[in-house]
Amino acid sequence: MPEPAPVTPAAAAAVATTRDPAAPAAAASGRPARGRRFDPASVATHAVLSLGALAMIFPFLWQLLTAFKTMPEAVRVPPTILPEAWNWAAFEQVFTAVPFAEMLTNSLLNTAGRTLGQLVFCSLAAYAFARLQFRGRNLLFAVFLSVLMVPPQLLVLPQHEIMMKLGLLNSVPALFLPGMFSAFGTFLLRQFFLALPRELEEAARIDGAGPFRIFWSIMLPLVRPALAALAVITAMWSWNDLLWPLVVNTDPAKAPVSAGLISLEGQFMTNYPVMMAGSVIASLPMLLLYVLLQRHFVQGIALSGSKG
Amino acid sequence: MAVFPSTAGAQQAERRLRNSGRGDGRSPAGGAGAGAKGGRRSQRAAYLFIAPIALGFLVFYIWPLLETFWFSFTSFGAFGGNSWVGGENYERVVRDVTVGRALGNTVLYMVMGLMTLPVAIVLAELMNRRGLRGVPVYRALYFMPFVTLPAAVGLVWNWLYNGDFGMVNEALSWIGVDGRYWVSDPSTAVYAIGIVMIWSHIGYYLIIFTAGVKAIPRDYYEAAEIDGAGPLRRFFRITLPLLSPSIFFASVICVINSLQQFDLIFVMMSPENPALGETQSIVTLFFKWAFDENSQGAAAALAFLLMLLIAALTYLQFRFQKRWVHYA
Numbered sequence: 001m002p003e004p005a006p007v008t009p010a011a012a013a014a015v016a017t018t019r020d021p022a023a024p025a026a027a028a029s030g031r032p033a034r035g036r037r038f039d040p041a042s043v044a045t046h047a048v049l050s051l052g053a054l055a056m057i058f059p060f061l062w063q064l065l066t067a068f069k070t071m072p073e074a075v076r077v078p079p080t081i082l083p084e085a086w087n088w089a090a091f092e093q094v095f096t097a098v099p100f101a102e103m104l105t106n107s108l109l110n111t112a113g114r115t116l117g118q119l120v121f122c123s124l125a126a127y128a129f130a131r132l133q134f135r136g137r138n139l140l141f142a143v144f145l146s147v148l149m150v151p152p153q154l155l156v157l158p159q160h161e162i163m164m165k166l167g168l169l170n171s172v173p174a175l176f177l178p179g180m181f182s183a184f185g186t187f188l189l190r191q192f193f194l195a196l197p198r199e200l201e202e203a204a205r206i207d208g209a210g211p212f213r214i215f216w217s218i219m220l221p222l223v224r225p226a227l228a229a230l231a232v233i234t235a236m237w238s239w240n241d242l243l244w245p246l247v248v249n250t251d252p253a254k255a256p257v258s259a260g261l262i263s264l265e266g267q268f269m270t271n272y273p274v275m276m277a278g279s280v281i282a283s284l285p286m287l288l289l290y291v292l293l294q295r296h297f298v299q300g301i302a303l304s305g306s307k308g
Numbered sequence: 309m310a311v312f313p314s315t316a317g318a319q320q321a322e323r324r325l326r327n328s329g330r331g332d333g334r335s336p337a338g339g340a341g342a343g344a345k346g347g348r349r350s351q352r353a354a355y356l357f358i359a360p361i362a363l364g365f366l367v368f369y370i371w372p373l374l375e376t377f378w379f380s381f382t383s384f385g386a387f388g389g390n391s392w393v394g395g396e397n398y399e400r401v402v403r404d405v406t407v408g409r410a411l412g413n414t415v416l417y418m419v420m421g422l423m424t425l426p427v428a429i430v431l432a433e434l435m436n437r438r439g440l441r442g443v444p445v446y447r448a449l450y451f452m453p454f455v456t457l458p459a460a461v462g463l464v465w466n467w468l469y470n471g472d473f474g475m476v477n478e479a480l481s482w483i484g485v486d487g488r489y490w491v492s493d494p495s496t497a498v499y500a501i502g503i504v505m506i507w508s509h510i511g512y513y514l515i516i517f518t519a520g521v522k523a524i525p526r527d528y529y530e531a532a533e534i535d536g537a538g539p540l541r542r543f544f545r546i547t548l549p550l551l552s553p554s555i556f557f558a559s560v561i562c563v564i565n566s567l568q569q570f571d572l573i574f575v576m577m578s579p580e581n582p583a584l585g586e587t588q589s590i591v592t593l594f595f596k597w598a599f600d601e602n603s604q605g606a607a608a609a610l611a612f613l614l615m616l617l618i619a620a621l622t623y624l625q626f627r628f629q630k631r632w633v634h635y636a
Contacts, residue, residue, distance in 0.1 A: 041539075045434050046442075052431065053449040055507070060452065062475060063464045075473040121361040128357035132350050140358065147369045151568055151618060153591050154611045157379060157604050158372035181364030211353035240457040242571045243591075247599065261459040262575060272467055279460035290455045294448060297455070301515050 060283075067091065067277040074272045090273035094281065097267060097274060099253040103260035104281070106249075107239055110175040110256050114238040115231050117180025123227065126189035127215050131201065148183040153243070160247050174248040175256060179238060185230050188303060192226040193219060225299070232293050233300030239286050257282040380608035390605070397609035407610065409585060410593040413498055414567055417589060420502035421509070421566030425558055428513035433547055435514075436521045447518065451511030458508070462575030465504045466491055491576055497583035501576055505569070513558050520554030521547065552633045556625070563621050567614065570595070590614045 066074050067090050068083040094100045128134070129141050159178055160169075168174040196219060204214045220227075245259040252263045257278075264278050290297055380397055382390035401407050431450065435443050453461060468475045469490040477487025490500040524547065532542050548555075570591040577584050577592075588596075590610065598607035 042437065042440065045437055045440060049431070049434055049446050052510075053446055056449050056453060056511070059461075059464045059468060059507075060456075062468065063460075066467065077473055077478070079473065079475065079478055121364065124357040125361040128354040132354035132357070134351045134354035137354075140362070143370070144365070147365055150369070150373055151611070151615050153568065153570075153594055154376050154608075154615055155369060155372040157598055157608060157611075158375035159368060161375075162367065162372070178364075178368040181361050181368060183365070183369075186361065211350050211357075215357070236455060240459075240571075242458060242574065243595070246574075246595075258457050258459050261457075261463060265463060265575075265578070272473075275463050276467065279463050283456045283460045286455050286457065287452065290452070291448075297451075298515055301454075301512060302519055 063276045063279055066272055067280050069273050071271055071273055075270075090271075090277035091281070093271075093274045094264070094278045098260060098264050098278075100257070100260065100264075100278065100281070102253045103255055103257045106172055106175065106254060106260075107256035107258065107282075107285075109172050110179075110241075110245075111235050111238040113173070113176030114179040115234045117176065118182045118185045118234050119227055119231060121180060122182055122185035122230070123189050123220060123223070124215070125186045127193050127219060129186065130190045130193035131196075131219070132211065144183045144186055148187065156243065156247055159244075163248050168248075170249050170251040170254045172254065175245055176238070179234075179241075179244070182234070185234065188230055189223060189226055192223040196222055225296075228293070228296045229300035229303060232289065232296045235289065236286055236297070376608045376611060379604055380612055381605070383605045384602065393605065397605040400606050401609045401613055406585070406588070406593060407590075407613075410588045410590050413587060414569065414589045416498055417502060417505065417569045418563055418566040420499070421505055421562050421569075422559065424506045424509050424513055425555065425562060427506070428510055428517050428558075429548075429551065429555070431510070431514055432517035432521045433543055435518065438526075447511075447514065450514050453508040454511045456508070458571035459575050461504065461508055462572050465500075465507075466576055469500055492581050492583050494583040494586040497577070497581075498587045501572055501587055504572055504576070505566070508572075509562075509565075513562070516558050517551065517554055520551045524550045549634050553635055556629050556633045560622060560625050563625065564618055567618050567621070590617075 065081065065083060068086045068088070069080070070083075070085075070087060070089070073080060073084060125144075129137065129144075155178075163169050163174045163177075168177070200218055200222075201214055204218050209217070239256075240258055241256075242258050245256050246262075249255045249259070252260055255263070261275075261278055261282055264275055379390065381392060381394060383393045383396070384390055434440075435446060471477065471487065471489030471492070474487070474490075476490065480487050488496065491497050528546050528550075529542055532546060537545065568591055569589045573587055573589055573592050574595070577587050591614070594607050594610050594614070597603050597610065
């Protein structure tokens with residue numbers, strides 16, 4: 001973010017000199033400089049923003065600190081801030097109490113399946129809608145858009161029945177199968193394909209490239225930023241999704257962590273260090289991804305608005 | 309940031325596309341010209357490109373939608389098969405008092421959700437201060453809760469809200485206020501959940517508003533400052549009106565999202581929580597009917613009621629936007 005060039009005290013003094021003969025004295029006493037450094041409005045802004053930021057991260061800090069405490073220490077009143085001794089017992093217990101490693105694997109596979117599926121299926125369809133001519137294109141696109149407007153809860157019952165008929169209940173594919181197809185993803189990518197120059201395709205066609213080759217080698221690389229934004233946003237929704245996993249996978253060993261944490265809550269109603277350790281581990285992958293790919297998250301969020 | 313094409317650009321591209329399509333169509337019908345051949349080839353390719361997702365939509369979205377509609381008029385038989393019951397399910401939805409309560413709670417969640425917007429607007433305005441340092445860090449921290457999975461968020465907040473050892477009560481005791489069992493007290497549970505909702509969505513709306521605020525030309529503020537307008541006046545006379553398209557977009561999204569509230573409520577309210585009925589939303593009630601009580605028909609009818617509600621509120625928002633949204 002480009003910041004406006006700061007006005008140096010010297011420059012301010014120079015301007016002042018030409019206007020007011022008394023100014024050099026004021027500049028010498030450091031008033032303009034101090035005014036800039038200790039701007040009270042700026043200090044107040046920082047105070048408000050840091051207070052808010054503290055409220056945003058306090059639950060995370062508390063979660064982390066509690067995870068390292070022993071159970072008796074966790075429920076002590078008044079609470080200790082830092083654990084008396086940093087112990088890892090809760091982190092180990094999470095993995096023995098519930099099939100936590102399996103849950104993490106399920107989450108990973110679910111996230112990978114949905115994200116890859118969307119990247120492949122949505123980019124193909126988006127390219128066709130944006131760049132190719134075919135009969136019924138507008139009608140089909142309208143149908144796609146109407147899928148976007150249907151609340152996901154409306155579809156859960158029959159989707160569950162389909163999974164049951166396919167014999168997929170309590171399996172990992174059940175987690176990601178419907179989520180591989182996204183109207184939002186198609187819509188998002190189509191917008192990007194529309195903006196690409198037409199000449200590129202024409203040149204490739206003259207060189208004898210077929211539609212798939214044009215798509216794969218020329219157009220797809222050009223919408224990479226959009227693919228990245230779609231990927232991180234889809235990954236986030238998939239990792240965090242709760243309703244659908246609760247519907248199709250009731251076996252804890254087949255559930256992702258988003259739903260598995262609840263089985264932890266049921267079993268360890270009062271063991272807060274274990275629950276907090278589980279929460280920390282379950283949130284960590286998305287937080288890391290966010291720290292690494294912040295720009296794409298922000299872009300995806302700014303473009304999306306509703307869940308994909 | 310200019311990756312996302314403007315609507316105008318997209319429309320232009322589309323127009324160009326359509327024109328070229330018409331051109332293809334005009335090429336001689338029986339001719340074996342290269343253009344016509346390419347057109348047919350690309351036509352076939354287009355169907356192949358769309359086939360996978362179209363199949364997925366048909367199986368997982370369009371067919372289920374029709375089936376839900378059918379479900380809503382049937383009752384699930386004990387020996388398999390659904391039997392037609394007419395409007396019975398809809399009658400239950402309209403008559404059932406728990407639906408009324410869930411509807412009331414859902415509207416309350418919506419109102420609390422909308423309260424996130426002014427907070428996010430003020431934060432976006434503060435972060436837009438010229439020369440303010442550390443803005444990217446602030447933005448990253450405010451956005452963190454939104455990235456975190458709701459299950460973890462719910463567990464942590466339940467722990468903070470805990471009536472016996474929770475940090476919230478501890479902090480209140482420092483200022484001499486008596487604590488309570490926030491999430492199991494029927495009079496506070498819904499607000500306790502609302503606060504977590506607001507907390508976790510601030511960062512999301514902050515991003516939307518930051519983009520909106522950044523798009524307002526600096527000159528406006530400078531001109532206003534020269535005219536002697538203070539920060540408050542500049543906020544109300546420049547920021548708010550010029551931000552209104554973003555505010556409109558955010559409020560539409562916010563209404564849709566908060567009417568579909570499920571995750572946090574489900575995680576924070578255990579089945580034996582005495583305040584459960586006081587916090588139930590339409591979607592948690594739907595889940596209960598569909599999967600705990602096995603009354604899929606009524607659940608389907610409830611889901612359609614939710615869709616109607618969302619459609620109606622979205623329509624109203626679009627209808628009234630002319631009154632307050634200023635497009636520059």
